[in-house]
Amino acid sequence: MFIGEVIGTVVTTRKTDNMQSLPLRLVRRLTTDNIPTAVYVVAVDVIGADEGERVLIASGSSARQTDLTDARPVDAIIMAIVDHWQVDNQTVYSKFAFQPDEISG
Amino acid sequence: MFIGEVIGTVVTTRKTDNMQSLPLRLVRRLTTDNIPTAVYVVAVDVIGADEGERVLIASGSSARQTDLTDARPVDAIIMAIVDHWQVDNQTVYSKFAFQPDEISG
């Protein structure tokens, strides 16, 4: 998995029958220091994440291991909402606390 | 999935038996700001997208989760046609409205 930030939403019209009504979110990949990158993915949101939240993205066939996405043409899902993470025993990001924007990597 | 633009068509002669009559489209990857990249994929079009339309590409085994592509050697499909998408609550692209060609990323 990788850590991403929910930055937007994609709305589709015509789609494969078995994809009706699945919410699609734009997720930007973050570094372990919580710095945005240019890498993004369009993921099915199976848990209801809000804009700006840090999430974990599962990719490939693993994205189909949920009731919502089973047997559907989905290659990425938001599988968890991140509360906080630590690198070298320092908190890089915490949802409910001070969040340093940059930490020297 | 990622957002792409349909830029062309690939016609094949000899192919594996179970690939007969599947439409193959050239799709160029776009950034979240709707800017073209050099990355492309040849995808099976299971929904009928037109040249220039923005679409979502599903890759890997997920590309076989449709009636048309089930059990076929297909690793990418057009699984949806994009109507519009938003980043940071701003509309980056809308199929039926003003489309900024470039947005500072």
Added chain:
Amino acid sequence: MFIGEVIGTVVTTRKTDNMQSLPLRLVRRLTTDNIPTAVYVVAVDVIGADEGERVLIASGSSARQTDLTDARPVDAIIMAIVDHWQVDNQTVYSKFAFQPDEISG
């Protein structure tokens, strides 16, 4: 899938039992403008492509969706031979016609 050019052949001695007698070709990835790249793959040729031909490569588990490669440790196959392709309604490559070597991308 991606568009590649068959540039060579790989001959192996010892290999896994279920890989005996599968033809292995070296395939160089091409851009949508038919320009060679440094990216290559060793693919099982399930349809009989000749040196210099443009082909489509299917990767991952999709490469096992043929009678020849079913249940074998194969992650790439030549799944079709390209006759021609178009970008923005211009023919970039055609097997039996004039082939521009470079088109400004």
Added chain:
Amino acid sequence: MFIGEVIGTVVTTRKTDNMQSLPLRLVRRLTTDNIPTAVYVVAVDVIGADEGERVLIASGSSARQTDLTDARPVDAIIMAIVDHWQVDNQTVYSKFAFQPDEISG
């Protein structure tokens, strides 16, 4: 697989039902010379690795081939803890011995 170093932990709140109680570790990819890179993955730790340990990461559907991760939306696991490795018959890293920080590649 690739060689990584366990550098941190990710704690999630809301997650897919079948992901409850799986430990998530931040793992930084290393070169064969034991030099850190910017590439990282969030992996499920199925064997109990400590911070700073060198581990092997298995990715994709292979990450589901354990009792803990079977049928779960997991695309990366720590599948082994590295004791030592050699390149060109020289020990690059050994868990219980002198560890050169840099070896010219």
Added chain:
Amino acid sequence: MFIGEVIGTVVTTRKTDNMQSLPLRLVRRLTTDNIPTAVYVVAVDVIGADEGERVLIASGSSARQTDLTDARPVDAIIMAIVDHWQVDNQTVYSKFAFQPDEISG
């Protein structure tokens, strides 16, 4: 698949139960001109390759299509030992003959 050179061995202590006793080799990716790159993989050696030998690496779920690796968390195997390969009808590498170190790509 891609062409690699066996450059070393990885020894693990604790690992998932179903990974006991599988030989793990360090394999460096080569270009089609037999030039080493910085890309590497840790692969399960299912056929017994020696240091310095050129091998073919199969990745992803395809790596589990052997008796040794079936249903195990393995995402890369050495699936064949290369005898020789040709590019544009020139022999780039041959196990038992003169081997040019560099060929202008």
